[in-house]
Amino acid sequence: MKFQLLGTGTSQGIPVIGCHCEVCQSKDYRDKRLRTAAVFMDSYGHNIAIDCGPDFRQQMLRARINELEGILITHTHNDHIVGLDDVRPFNFSMKRSIPLYGLEQHLEEIRSRFTYVFEDNPYPGAPKIDLIPISPYKPLAIQGIQILPILVWHGDLEVLGFRIGNYAYITDTNRIPERSIAELRDLDILILDSLHHKKHHSHFNFEQSITVAQRIGARRTFLIHISHHMGLHQSIDRRCPENIHLGFDGMILEN
Numbered sequence: 302m303k304f305q306l307l308g309t310g311t312s313q314g315i316p317v318i319g320c321h322c323e324v325c326q327s328k329d330y331r332d333k334r335l336r337t338a339a340v341f342m343d344s345y346g347h348n349i350a351i352d353c354g355p356d357f358r359q360q361m362l363r364a365r366i367n368e369l370e371g372i373l374i375t376h377t378h379n380d381h382i383v384g385l386d387d388v389r390p391f392n393f394s395m396k397r398s399i400p401l402y403g404l405e406q407h408l409e410e411i412r413s414r415f416t417y418v419f420e421d422n423p424y425p426g427a428p429k430i431d432l433i434p435i436s437p438y439k440p441l442a443i444q445g446i447q448i449l450p451i452l453v454w455h456g457d458l459e460v461l462g463f464r465i466g467n468y469a470y471i472t473d474t475n476r477i478p479e480r481s482i483a484e485l486r487d488l489d490i491l492i493l494d495s496l497h498h499k500k501h502h503s504h505f506n507f508e509q510s511i512t513v514a515q516r517i518g519a520r521r522t523f524l525i526h527i528s529h530h531m532g533l534h535q536s537i538d539r540r541c542p543e544n545i546h547l548g549f550d551g552m553i554l555e556n
């Protein structure tokens with residue numbers, strides 16, 4: 302079982318269009334960040350994507366994902382769902398709809414944002430997506446892979462994190478309730494939101510993410526959803542405490 306980080310950037314990605322800062326100009330491949338997303342892969346070749354943002358197509362191609370068992374949706378900000386139209390190649394090659402799992406209110410939002418997908422007589426060739434509601438702390442299984450959805454807060458918005466075995470993926474949050482902290486015991490790998498250094502109304506900043514990561518105490522933690530204001534990968538990664546690292550696109554995490 303392993304996770305691959307498909308994107309580790311915040312909503313604008315890095316480089317930011319028109320930006321001349323040292324991070325956006327950096328030649329280090331670790332400073333090039335697509336929008337935050339990941340894929341979980343088991344040893345049987347089953348792939349489960351987490352989120353489906355604007356870089357979904359490029360991320361699937363780059364990671365050579367040819368089959369997808371489902372997509373877990375954390376929340377409905379554009380950088381996490383706007384790539385949904387690009388599930389079509391999976392519909393065609395796998396000859397079936399793609400199951401998409403999320404909180405009921407998030408699925409409702411997706412239904413209204415992608416009306417052409419869910420109307421009664423969709424255009425032939427429109428994406429085929431089955432919306433499957435899930436709830437925090439109620440385990441689900443996809444192709445035998447056990448997944449526990451975990452509630453976190455993103456400002457005043459509910460977001461789902463996911464625990465799969467001893468891995469957990471938590472993006473877009475600035476507050477993790479105690480119940481969820483309790484579900485994150487004994488992790489080998491934690492993947493956690495960390496935007497930049499200033500305080501933010503809906504994301505952990507660098508300092509907060511380190512404090513929370515140390516409290517959760519996973520064997521290793523990798524930070525994601527990174528802004529160009531975070532600084533160069535190389536210099537910030539060096540400042541992380543032991544067992545905590547900045548994630549980068551393409552990084553494969555396994556224990």
Ligand SMILES: [Zn+2]
Nearest residue numbers: 320322325529
């Ligand atoms: Zn920049």
Ligand SMILES: [Zn+2]
Nearest residue numbers: 376378455473
């Ligand atoms: Zn968000």
Ligand SMILES: [Zn+2]
Nearest residue numbers: 312378380473
């Ligand atoms: Zn986001």
